[in-house]
Amino acid sequence: MTTSVGIxxxxxxxxxxxxxxxxxxxxxxxxxxTPFGVEFARSSIKRGGAPTLVPLEHGGASVLAQILLxxxxxxxxxxxxxxxxxxxxxxxGHYTHHANPSxxxxxxxxxxxxxxxxxxxxxxxxxxxxxLTAAHLAKLAIESARLERTGRDxxxxxxxxxxNGIRTPLSDAYEQERSCIVFKPLI
Numbered sequence: 001m002t003t004s005v006g007i008x009x010x011x012x013x014x015x016x017x018x019x020x021x022x023x024x025x026x027x028x029x030x031x032x033x034t035p036f037g038v039e040f041a042r043s044s045i046k047r048g049g050a051p052t053l054v055p056l057e058h059g060g061a062s063v064l065a066q067i068l069l070x071x072x073x074x075x076x077x078x079x080x081x082x083x084x085x086x087x088x089x090x091x092x093g094h095y096t097h098h099a100n101p102s103x104x105x106x107x108x109x110x111x112x113x114x115x116x117x118x119x120x121x122x123x124x125x126x127x128x129x130x131x132l133t134a135a136h137l138a139k140l141a142i143e144s145a146r147l148e149r150t151g152r153d154x155x156x157x158x159x160x161x162x163x164n165g166i167r168t169p170l171s172d173a174y175e176q177e178r179s180c181i182v183f184k185p186l187i
Contacts, residue, residue: 005077008111008122010034010065011053012157014164017068018084024077027069032115033062034122039168040137040158041127045104046087048144050154051137053161053168055109055124064165067115074119078108085123103128134173141178 006029007013007021017025037060040051053063070077075095082088082095085106098105103126111120129136141154158175 003074003118004069004116005072005074006067006069006115006117006120007077007081008032008034008065008114008120009068010038010063010122010166011161013068013084013123014066015160018080018089020080020089021068021070021077021084024070024072024080025068026071029067029069029115029117032065032067034065035062035111035114036122037061038063038166039127039132040161040170040174041129041132042125043128043140047152047154047157048146048148049140050144050148050152050157051129051140051174052125052157053166054127055122056127059169061168063168067117067120069117074110074121077121081108081121081123082106085125101126132170134170134177137170137174138177138180141174 009017036055038053039056039060040053041056042052042054043049044052078095083093095108101107107124109122109124111122114120141158145153145155155178158178
């Protein structure tokens, strides 16, 4: 009996799953909602400090997502997701669950029988942004755009999330703050 495996994409995974995941995708379930709250609550080192979407224990909101259906085993899917999220694609290595993760440890959560798929995997880094306000998110996004010239900045990330229909409790205020900072007149 074959078990169906999927990866829940609710951020940059939607547009850029990476080569290892992409080669295993055999289908996609659109317009699903995350079974957890999500918010722009992590400052990503690999994105110049940009705010990125992460699952939260408390707060956030269920957001629009996709399930990438894969033709690999659950462990292989975990390994590929781990490598993608930790910038190790093509370098090998395996995902190991950590009972006491550090603030920079990726956890892969498993959801059984979700949306008709036997095993759904979702990447979870801890939230690191405090205070978690729209103004703070906008400042981090603008600063990341100054540092990161490869399209991996906070403004591009926010635009892509919006284009993919992702809305969190802070999305609208964050976008408004970002616009105010970007278009603030120089005096």
